[in-house]
Amino acid sequence: MLVAERAGVSIASVSRVLNGLPASTSVTERVQQAAAELGYVPDATARSLKVGKTEQIALAVADVGNPVYVAMMHEVSRVVADAGYRLVVSSTGSDPDDQITLLTSLNRGFADGLILSPLRVTEALIDHLRASRLPIVVIGSLPAGVDLDSVRADSAAGMGLAIKHLAKQGRQRIAFINGPVDTVPGAARLSGYTLAMAKRGIAMHGDLQVNADDFTFKAGLVATEALLDQATPDAIVCANDLLAVAALKVLTRRGFSVPNDVALVGMDDTDIAELTTPSITSVNLGSVKRARTAAKLLIRRLNEPDAPVKQVVIEPKLTIRESSMIGAAATPATDSRSVVSHSSGGDDA
Amino acid sequence: MLVAERAGVSIASVSRVLNGLPASTSVTERVQQAAAELGYVPDATARSLKVGKTEQIALAVADVGNPVYVAMMHEVSRVVADAGYRLVVSSTGSDPDDQITLLTSLNRGFADGLILSPLRVTEALIDHLRASRLPIVVIGSLPAGVDLDSVRADSAAGMGLAIKHLAKQGRQRIAFINGPVDTVPGAARLSGYTLAMAKRGIAMHGDLQVNADDFTFKAGLVATEALLDQATPDAIVCANDLLAVAALKVLTRRGFSVPNDVALVGMDDTDIAELTTPSITSVNLGSVKRARTAAKLLIRRLNEPDAPVKQVVIEPKLTIRESSMIGAAATPATDSRSVVSHSSGGDDA
DNA sequence: CTGTTAGCGCCTTCAG
DNA sequence: CTGAAGGCGCTAACAG
Numbered sequence: 001m002l003v004a005e006r007a008g009v010s011i012a013s014v015s016r017v018l019n020g021l022p023a024s025t026s027v028t029e030r031v032q033q034a035a036a037e038l039g040y041v042p043d044a045t046a047r048s049l050k051v052g053k054t055e056q057i058a059l060a061v062a063d064v065g066n067p068v069y070v071a072m073m074h075e076v077s078r079v080v081a082d083a084g085y086r087l088v089v090s091s092t093g094s095d096p097d098d099q100i101t102l103l104t105s106l107n108r109g110f111a112d113g114l115i116l117s118p119l120r121v122t123e124a125l126i127d128h129l130r131a132s133r134l135p136i137v138v139i140g141s142l143p144a145g146v147d148l149d150s151v152r153a154d155s156a157a158g159m160g161l162a163i164k165h166l167a168k169q170g171r172q173r174i175a176f177i178n179g180p181v182d183t184v185p186g187a188a189r190l191s192g193y194t195l196a197m198a199k200r201g202i203a204m205h206g207d208l209q210v211n212a213d214d215f216t217f218k219a220g221l222v223a224t225e226a227l228l229d230q231a232t233p234d235a236i237v238c239a240n241d242l243l244a245v246a247a248l249k250v251l252t253r254r255g256f257s258v259p260n261d262v263a264l265v266g267m268d269d270t271d272i273a274e275l276t277t278p279s280i281t282s283v284n285l286g287s288v289k290r291a292r293t294a295a296k297l298l299i300r301r302l303n304e305p306d307a308p309v310k311q312v313v314i315e316p317k318l319t320i321r322e323s324s325m326i327g328a329a330a331t332p333a334t335d336s337r338s339v340v341s342h343s344s345g346g347d348d349a
Numbered sequence: 350m351l352v353a354e355r356a357g358v359s360i361a362s363v364s365r366v367l368n369g370l371p372a373s374t375s376v377t378e379r380v381q382q383a384a385a386e387l388g389y390v391p392d393a394t395a396r397s398l399k400v401g402k403t404e405q406i407a408l409a410v411a412d413v414g415n416p417v418y419v420a421m422m423h424e425v426s427r428v429v430a431d432a433g434y435r436l437v438v439s440s441t442g443s444d445p446d447d448q449i450t451l452l453t454s455l456n457r458g459f460a461d462g463l464i465l466s467p468l469r470v471t472e473a474l475i476d477h478l479r480a481s482r483l484p485i486v487v488i489g490s491l492p493a494g495v496d497l498d499s500v501r502a503d504s505a506a507g508m509g510l511a512i513k514h515l516a517k518q519g520r521q522r523i524a525f526i527n528g529p530v531d532t533v534p535g536a537a538r539l540s541g542y543t544l545a546m547a548k549r550g551i552a553m554h555g556d557l558q559v560n561a562d563d564f565t566f567k568a569g570l571v572a573t574e575a576l577l578d579q580a581t582p583d584a585i586v587c588a589n590d591l592l593a594v595a596a597l598k599v600l601t602r603r604g605f606s607v608p609n610d611v612a613l614v615g616m617d618d619t620d621i622a623e624l625t626t627p628s629i630t631s632v633n634l635g636s637v638k639r640a641r642t643a644a645k646l647l648i649r650r651l652n653e654p655d656a657p658v659k660q661v662v663i664e665p666k667l668t669i670r671e672s673s674m675i676g677a678a679a680t681p682a683t684d685s686r687s688v689v690s691h692s693s694g695g696d697d698a
Numbered sequence: 699c700t701g702t703t704a705g706c707g708c709c710t711t712c713a714g
Numbered sequence: 715c716t717g718a719a720g721g722c723g724c725t726a727a728c729a730g
Binding site: 358359360361362365371372373376395397398399400401 | 715716717718719721722723724
Binding site: 011012015016019042043045046047048049050051 | 722723724725726
């Protein structure tokens with residue numbers, strides 16, 4: 001190797017110096033100078049082959065267009081970078097088969113581990129997750145009995161917070177705009193809604209529930225139109241913030257005052273919830289915290305492969321904004337924002 | 350190797366079959382079966398070392414929180430995936446030093462090429478870009494004389510479209526909310542504004558110009574407050590959509606009607622421009638197209654390293670929405686959206 | 699403390 | 715068409 005020659009030392013010494021292993025001062029100096037002069041940096045690929053680590057972590061999320069995934073990606077990126085890893089993003093669609101393809105290609109060893117947030121979970125996907133020889137952390141709910149590291153939100157509890165908040169205002173016709181019910185979050189949020197409404201003894205009507213085709217703004221517009229054509233709610237809970245923004249748009253267009261005529265609550269508590277006028281109350285499902293936790297779990301497992309499996313549940317909070325504050329439209333405060341936590345569940349009568 | 354034994358063939362034949370090179374039917378069959386049974390997939394790292402390609406492309410953007418970069422990332426991801434590459438995202442800050450660090454680590458060969466969209470360009474950065482032995486495509490303006498593949502928007506022309514649109518409505522006090530002027534886009538948009546205003550003979554006042562601390566919603570709120578404290582514009586152009594959304598929020602809060610009292614135009618034409626009420630007119634700087642073009646340029650160079658340097662300029666368009674349509678607030682149409690192209694520059698008197 | 703050596707797993711000439 | 719062998723650039727043992 002050129003650097004070795006130039007410094008007049010062996011090739012191994014170069015490796016040692018560049019990896020910070022003990023070496024004499026003179027050798028260290030000469031090697032560093034030679035390396036600097038030649039602009040030499042050790043080859044990552046060869047190193048990976050030898051050491052058996054790529055220093056890369058893969059992240060697979062379903063919908064890059066959804067701000068909640070962007071926030072998650074951002075956080076994961078930060079944490080893995082701090083731990084010396086690069087982030088490889090694999091934008092799979094919502095199709096489990098895409099993720100299976102990714103999993104097999106993962107076994108080619110281009111990354112040391114994977115963080116996966118699947119929208120739909122099939123048997124086949126679970127099988128492949130189990131079969132993978134690389135560490136995997138799942139963001140989202142897993143069927144009982146699957147012992148993989150995972151982090152999930154308690155969206156049922158989150159729906160509970162939203163319904164409670166609205167019920168306290170005396171809202172009686174609380175509608176629900178969900179995404180596709182055959183997705184993990186869609187199913188969870190539906191059951192959370194049903195549960196919370198029943199618990200508070202609020203009547204449920206089929207007319208008050210619609211499902212958007214997916215968790216996007218566009219689908220939200222269509223769903224909201226459908227809802228308002230068939231019912232007149234005094235409150236709407238949406239399965240995520242994009243749907244809520246869409247609902248706000250349609251409500252405004254139809255001349256409803258938010259929150260006076262209709263209160264509105266979203267989910268995920270992403271940035272866009274505070275961009276709108278009125279700003280939108282949203283259930284914070286701890287997306288950033290989930291992302292951070294998942295990344296840390298994965299790094300932990302990379303360091304200690306035999307650590308016990310950990311399944312973390314993040315508690316939701318409610319971030320109250322103008323869209324559900326009575327009278328807020330009249331006198332919108334500059335920084336009106338208050339938080340209600342779920343953990344103190346005592347006042348739940 | 351296990352697969353070779355199991356199939357009763359040589360290790361080389363396995364390689365051949367798995368790479369689709371000619372082999373007899375029987376060998377092919379046996380190898381494929383053995384590989385399937387063992388769940389064998391060739392190791393990417395070893396392959397990379399041998400072949401000298403990682404099949405990875407790195408993307409470095411300044412601000413992952415900005416929807417325009419998300420859109421770009423999305424598009425780049427799609428294009429490189431189609432070409433068989435993985436995407437490594439390196440979220441550098443706006444600091445050029447971060448990017449230099451990235452560039453040197455790029456030379457370690459963890460990726461085959463880089464797409465870089467720098468917010469600030471220093472001499473040092475340029476030097477490192479030139480010195481890199483790996484192909485690089487820059488999204489954004491480059492100083493004259495730097496012959497690297499690049500794709501940039503014509504934001505000066507874009508500002509021209511915005512000003513022209515507003516001037517036609519008789520707006521005379523057209524304010525400008527910019528981001529930091531020491532950034533590439535900040536500088537470009539400022540000169541575009543100055544030029545366009547001068548060209549149309551519209552008076553400019555220092556009071557009508559403010560610079561946000563960065564290109565974020567939060568900074569936009571502060572900047573808009575400052576602007577409205579010192580002036581009463583009848584139109585506002587913002588250097589990007591996040592700033593425009595912030596401006597809309599403050600305008601609404603202060604009781605201004607948009608677009609009747611104040612017309613509003615953003616830049617980048619990202620998704621959020623149509624989420625708001627009223628939706629926001631925005632200069633489309635072709636972010637998606639820029640991203641796609643950049644990715645294709647990089648892939649072209651990977652295939653033909655000696656191809657001539659290409660510097661592409663994407664022409665802007667104006668996407669007109671409610672925030673600048675007179676009377677729109679009264680009767681907002683469901684899908685009111687029209688596009689004005691820049692290319693036909695004849696009616697510019 | 700330093701130099702020599704043996705692979706990491708794969709692809710790719712080169713013979714056969 | 716197939717098998718054998720070398721080496722991509724690096725690191726980790728082992729001598730010296």
